[in-house]
Amino acid sequence: MPRxxxxxxxxxxxxxxxxxxxxxxxxxxxxxxxxWLRRKKVxxxxxxxxxxxxxxxxxxxxxxLGYNGSGKSTLLKLVSGVxxxxxxxxxxxxxxxxxxxxxxGFHPDLSGRENVYLNAAILGMSKTEIDARFDEIVEFSExxxxxxxxxxxxxxxxxxxxxxxxxxxxxxxILLVDEVLAVGDAPFREKCKAKIRELVAAGKTLxxxxxxxxxxxxxxxxxxxxxxxxxxxxxxxDDAIDQLKAITR
Amino acid sequence: MSKPDSVDLSAFTVPGTGRGVFDVFGxxxxxxxxxxxxxxxxxxxxxxxxxxxxxxxxxxxxxYYLVMGVFLGLNRGIEAFPxxxxxxxxxxxxxxEAFGNATRSIVNNRALVKKIYLPRELFPIADVFIAFVHxxxxxxxxxxxxxxxxxxxxxxxxxxxxxxIVIILxxxxxxxxxxxxxxxxxxxxxxxxxxxxxxxTYTSPVLYSFQMVENxxxxxxxxxxxMNPVTAAVELFHSAFWFPTTSGSxxxxxxxxxxxxxxxxxxxxxxxxxxxxxxxxxxxxxxDL
Ligand SMILES: Nc1ncnc2c1ncn2[C@@H]1O[C@H](COP(=O)(O)OP(=O)(O)OP(=O)(O)O)[C@@H](O)[C@H]1O
Ligand SMILES: [Mg+2]
Numbered sequence: 001m002p003r004x005x006x007x008x009x010x011x012x013x014x015x016x017x018x019x020x021x022x023x024x025x026x027x028x029x030x031x032x033x034x035x036w037l038r039r040k041k042v043x044x045x046x047x048x049x050x051x052x053x054x055x056x057x058x059x060x061x062x063x064x065l066g067y068n069g070s071g072k073s074t075l076l077k078l079v080s081g082v083x084x085x086x087x088x089x090x091x092x093x094x095x096x097x098x099x100x101x102x103x104x105g106f107h108p109d110l111s112g113r114e115n116v117y118l119n120a121a122i123l124g125m126s127k128t129e130i131d132a133r134f135d136e137i138v139e140f141s142e143x144x145x146x147x148x149x150x151x152x153x154x155x156x157x158x159x160x161x162x163x164x165x166x167x168x169x170x171x172x173x174i175l176l177v178d179e180v181l182a183v184g185d186a187p188f189r190e191k192c193k194a195k196i197r198e199l200v201a202a203g204k205t206l207x208x209x210x211x212x213x214x215x216x217x218x219x220x221x222x223x224x225x226x227x228x229x230x231x232x233x234x235x236x237x238d239d240a241i242d243q244l245k246a247i248t249r
Numbered sequence: 250m251s252k253p254d255s256v257d258l259s260a261f262t263v264p265g266t267g268r269g270v271f272d273v274f275g276x277x278x279x280x281x282x283x284x285x286x287x288x289x290x291x292x293x294x295x296x297x298x299x300x301x302x303x304x305x306x307x308x309x310x311x312x313y314y315l316v317m318g319v320f321l322g323l324n325r326g327i328e329a330f331p332x333x334x335x336x337x338x339x340x341x342x343x344x345x346e347a348f349g350n351a352t353r354s355i356v357n358n359r360a361l362v363k364k365i366y367l368p369r370e371l372f373p374i375a376d377v378f379i380a381f382v383h384x385x386x387x388x389x390x391x392x393x394x395x396x397x398x399x400x401x402x403x404x405x406x407x408x409x410x411x412x413x414i415v416i417i418l419x420x421x422x423x424x425x426x427x428x429x430x431x432x433x434x435x436x437x438x439x440x441x442x443x444x445x446x447x448x449x450t451y452t453s454p455v456l457y458s459f460q461m462v463e464n465x466x467x468x469x470x471x472x473x474x475x476m477n478p479v480t481a482a483v484e485l486f487h488s489a490f491w492f493p494t495t496s497g498s499x500x501x502x503x504x505x506x507x508x509x510x511x512x513x514x515x516x517x518x519x520x521x522x523x524x525x526x527x528x529x530x531x532x533x534x535x536x537d538l
Contacts, residue, residue, distance in 0.1 A: 009257070009260060013258075013261065021536055022536075024434075024537075027435070027436070028435060028436065028437050029435055029437045030437075032435075077364075077535065078264075079264060080264060080265075080365065080366050081263075081264030081265025081266070081366035082265065082362075082363065082364060082365065082366050082535045083265070083535050083536060084265050084532045089263065090263065090264060091258065091261035091262065091263060092261060092262060092263075092264050093260050093261045093262070096264060096366075098364070098365055098366070104360050104361055104363075104364040104365060105360075105361050105365065107286055107290060109289075109290045109293045109294075110286060110289065110290065114286075114289070117282060118282045118283075118286060121276075121278055121279040121282050122279060122361065122365060122367065123365070126278060127278050
């Protein structure tokens with residue numbers, strides 16, 4: 001069937017999603033039991049996201065903006081599957097690579113090389129895929145001869161460069177980036193931006209959370225603004241940035 | 250914005266849903282790397298490294314042997330008491346290590362669980378594998394000791410030893426999934442497990458023989474005692490390693506195969522229950538950690 005005759009399928013569908021966090025006030029059987037005896041509340045709930053509706057297509061670079069605690073990371077975690085929505089549904093098409101925090105899977109006592117394999121596997125790559133891309137990953141990170149050193153001896157920038165390099169070279173359709181581009185020095189950030197543009201041009205979907213508005217303006221075409229768990233704006237990136245500046249926390 | 254109802258949803262998946270332990274097969278390579286990581290980093294920075302895996306059980310064995318056998322004189326009824334002791338201890342060690350680590354594994358891997366979606370069963374299962382790898386040095390020592398004592402087991406006895414290992418790994422995985430998932434919200438769970446593990450050495454015939462229990466307990470309680478899967482595994486090990494080094498006059502539990510079959514069934518039930526509870530609680534892992 002010719003693909004051109006159909007409307008392009010979206011990559012991410014978010015329908016009527018709500019995420020409620022339960023804030024527990026008890027942390028052991030005993031506390032729970034005592035609270036229950038005294039008829040005290042064991043928990044309170046808090047809506048981090050309320051009724052979000054959203055679709056993101058192929059080749060789209062979307063920026064998610066909002067002040068601290070507005071629910072950006074929560075939304076990204078719902079898309080990556082780390083969290084599950086309490087209402088509504090999230091659907092994705094293709095492989096999702098989440099950069100919720102770089103280096104989450106890194107082990108300080110292992111060498112850079114071993115960490116590359118471990119982290120790429122965590123992001124869903126097979127051994128053959130990693131073998132094929134290993135040199136590219138190391139080259140991009142500019143780690144060079146330090147690749148066989150334990151990562152606890154890396155500078156924080158080197159650590160992040162290697163972690164980011166692994167993530168960006170994984171086989172992916174949707175890349176989720178949460179506040180990780182702020183690290184690394186200026187030349188490396190330029191390189192990352194170029195790489196991200198390349199991915200978007202290749203039809204990948206990018207979902208990025210950042211407080212760095214100028215960088216977001218450069219990379220993304222569409223902007224979403226969250227305020228206290230509500231989607232208050234969805235449109236062109238420049239307007240989204242203006243909207244963000246206009247609202248209060 | 251396109252109406253979601255109008256698009257063909259067949260190509261879409263719901264992120265964060267998997268098939269539980271079956272997904273682990275799809276992540277074999279990652280499982281291998283996680284096990285490797287656990288093994289490589291275990292004795293990191295220690296000069297003796299893997300030698301510790303031999304030193305620890307040997308020291309434990311020596312203590313038990315001196316206290317139980319020499320000071321308390323408990324070995325009188327049991328022929329080749331050191332071998333008896335050691336072949337039981339290694340089984341309980343495997344159980345303790347596998348079950349204890351699996352219980353803590355979700356909490357220990359919180360950095361990953363909170364940030365990246367993976368089938369979370371991978372972590373406890375990797376820990377059970379790591380425990381198995383650490384069991385191998387102990388098994389090596391045991392075999393060496395047995396060979397030294399003129400060990401010539403039959404194939405059936407060896408098959409029994411293999412079955413014992415399978416029983417322990419299954420039950421440790423099942424209980425680890427159960428207590429490990431509860432441990433995310435209630436850390437009491439891991440303390441409870443520590444208590445269970447403390448008892449494990451004493452509730453199986455490791456330091457004494459099953460006959461001493463049989464003589465003291467009413468029959469129904471003794472049957473219950475023998476239904477403990479760890480007991481079945483310990484007795485299978487006794488039959489495989491200790492018994493062939495003796496004159497062959499020692500009594501063996503009746504219906505050992507029946508007891509072992511029951512142990513397998515109990516272990517599988519534990520695995521199913523553990524997996525069900527794990528899946529039930531898994532949705533809350535990332536936010537509760
Ligand atoms: N696991 C959790 N349990 C309870 N509340 C949580 C949890 N995670 C986040 N929250 C709450 O949900 C709200 C949204 O958090 P979230 O991390 O999504 O904010 P954010 O937009 O990413 O903020 P920032 O810009 O600081 O990264 C916050 O009020 C936070 O306290
Ligand atoms: Mg955040």
